[in-house]
């Protein structure tokens with residue numbers, strides 16, 4: 810009885826933490842898509858994401874990627890804070906670039 814309760818509680822906790830993690834990723838993706846994708850879609854004439862997968866990329870390390878994110882966030886009046894810049898950098902890195910993340 811006690812064991813099954815513990816099991817259930819653990820399962821519930823796990824489900825909730827997984828859920829909030831994916832919600833968080835969605836939020837970051839939304840933030841990026843709202844502020845950044847429009848212009849990228851315009852200049853690439855369709856799939857804006859190809860800006861991140863060109864054979865000659867501007868970002869060749871996680872540091873360069875982060876400073877590009879900061880540059881565009883500043884330039885587009887997005888007014889992102891440091892945490893948002895980091896989150897979008899990590900999101901782009903995990904989705905497109907695959908650099909080793911610094912701690």
Ligand code: HEC
Pocket residue numbers: 841844845846848849852860861863865866867868874877878881882883885887897
């Ligand atoms: C007004 C248009 C515009 C907006 C808004 C914009 N970008 Fe860009 N972005 C560009 C252009 C143009 C390039 C390609 C520059 C080049 O190749 O010389 C680019 C390239 C990039 C790159 C480099 C890709 C590579 O080659 O590795 C990153 C990273 C990037 N943008 C991030 C962002 C982020 C994050 C935002 C939102 C905060 C954003 N951009 C908003 C126009 C824009």
